[in-house]
Amino acid sequence: MNARLWWSGVVLSCLAMAGCESSGGKGDAGTVVEDSGGTRGDGGSGDAGPGDAGTDPLACEKQHGVCAGARRALVDGAYEPECTALSYGADYESSETRCDGLDNDCDGVTDPPKESRVTALRGGYERGKISSLRTEAGVLVPVFDGAEEARVLRLDDDLEVQETSSVPMAWVRTGTARQYVRSSKLVRTSEGPALYYSTENFLVPPLNAYLVPLEANGAPKRGPDGEVLEYRLLDRPTDDGPTVVAASTEHDRLVVLWTTGGPLTPPIQVMGTMVDSKGQVLVAPKALFESPSGWTPAPASALWLRNGELLVALTEESGSGQGTVRVRRLDAALEQVGEERSFTTSEQPVPQLVDLGELAGAPLASPVLVWRSREAPESLRWIRVAGHLFEGGQPVTWLKDTPGYIPWFGAFVDDGVLRLSWLSRFFEPGENNTPLYWGRLWTQDPGDAPVERTPGLALMPLNEHAMWVLMEKVAPRRMATMYTATTDDGQFLDAVRYCTP
Known part of the structure; x- marks a missing residue:
């Protein structure tokens, strides 16, 4: 079946189950100080004029959501010619901004998402090169799209x-040969936010990493001399x-993980080092892991726990579709x-560690x-998703994606609640099999x-x-949630804001 036709059925089903239409919740509909004697309208269609909603000549134009049943307020002895918040009540907004479970602007949609184009x-x-804080x-969002500088956007x-x-x-600061940014992340240190980035000489050694306090x-x-601080x-x-x-x-520590070695230069090991927020070495580079199966290991995620320990997620991949995610606790000496x-997983499990915080219990009970x-x-x-990692917690499946689609996800903890977002992506051959x-x-x-958040609910080109x-x-x-979008005009960082329960 054509993928677009198949998805149209999914979208219709989703809309039917998600309750996209307003529940017709009613706020304070304003004060009408005089009754014309007409029969009260039944809250008919959205933009009826005076006298068109039932037989009530004082019925407001909008009759959905918090405007249901609204009648014109008497202001200085005259009825409002066009209803405002005086008629519609305190819950009314001309353009909806609240996340309160009500249709505040009375357009028939409750708490609608809002899409925006952030920047070109x-x-x-690629994954691992963009972050937010x-x-x-x-x-803050850092954008590495020039040879000489990074742009840090404040939204x-x-x-x-x-x-x-x-x-x-x-390389601009030191006057050395240009390098290429391979990984980057905004981090929160004991000294405030900082931009971390690592570089290579076009996908070959040497590997360098830097920290820029922000x-x-x-x-x-x-x-003191106006120079940019960088470690x-x-x-x-x-x-x-x-x-x-x-x-x-809390402890003024940063850990950096990477892989050393290769098929021609074994062994392949995951390495780690620990520094403070000014780049002073606390633990010299050392080998942390070597795959016992001979598969290729790589660091995937790291998380400092509330007890001062470090939690790391490492991946091993066989090269033939099989994989493993290993989660280890490390002390201050790594x-x-x-x-x-x-x-046990398949290839590219892209694991991510998050901490639910104190609301989830003890420091070893809260990582996910x-x-x-x-x-x-x-x-x-x-x-x-697996919680209680060191108390025997077992995985729970949150999503089974559509056959042929690959989810690329992000995870976020909001007041002890885990929330997910993902791009569900597929490809098909184009001209010349591109x-x-x-x-x-x-x-x-x-x-x-x-819940689908695709702008316009139409397939997005990626x-x-x-x-x-x-x-x-x-x-x-x-x-x-922010993501990269493709149009005829180029690539963009786009965003969708949405309400949560």
Whole structure:
């Protein structure tokens, strides 16, 4: 069956189950101080004029949602010629902004999502190269689309760009040969937000990593002579590949993980080092893991626990579709603590560690692992979640994606609640067998069915690098998910803000 026709049926079913139409909730419909004696309208269609809603000449134009039953208020001895909040009541908004479970603007849709185009992107922006971080000044997003600098965008709660700061790249500062950013992440350190990024010489050694402290608005901090502060964290002449970083605000520690070795230069090992927020080495680079099966290991995610331990998720892949995710606790010397947990997966499980926080209990009870797996016989892609990792907690399946679609997800903890968002992507051969990528955007909260957030509910054109989403809480009961979108005009960072239960 054609993928687009098949999905249209899914969309219709989703809309039928999701209750997209207003529940007709009614707020304070204003005060009518005089009754014309007409019969009260029954809240008919949305834009009826005076006298058109039933037989009531004082009925307001809008009759959906909080406007149901609204009649014109008497103001200075005259009825409002066009109803305003005086008639519709305190819950009314001309353009809906609240997440209160009501149809505040009376258009028949309750708590609608809002889409926005954040900025144009130049380059592929593969997974692991883009991130976001909320500060008291807004949401920060770094964009590496130039050879000489990174742009750090400061977004407001509507995810509109309010300010752009420039962070010069290390090779510009030192006057050395250009490098290429391989991994980056905004982190929260004991000194405030900081931009971490690692570089290579076009996918070959050497591997370097840097930390740039930032102000709350995203501008780089500067020294007494006005120079941009920057600390080198890694200098590995023979290593390459992506890196993983995690920061502890309480203990002033950062850990950096990477892979060393290769098929021609065994053994292949996961390495780690620990530094403080000014780049001072606390634990020198050391080998943390080597695959006992001979598969290729790689660091995937790292998380500082509330007890001061470090939790790391490592992947092993066979190269033939099989994989394993290993979760280990490490102490302040990067030595293993206790027994590890392992989970059998398929290729590219892309695991992510998050912490539910104190609401979930003790420090070892609150970490959660989210990952992806492909299951036989239908080759469905599943998103699985496991909590109580060191108390025997077993995986729970949150999602079984449509056959042929691959979910690329992000996870976010909001006041002890785990929330997910993902791009569900597939490809089909185009002209000269060039792959064409398409997809849909989804979100899911615990215990609820997935909700489609695709703008316009039509398949989105994507590119081969659309393998990530970013999630941030932008207001009470309001989340945002950001992703890369493709149009005839190029690549863009787009966003959808939506209400949560």
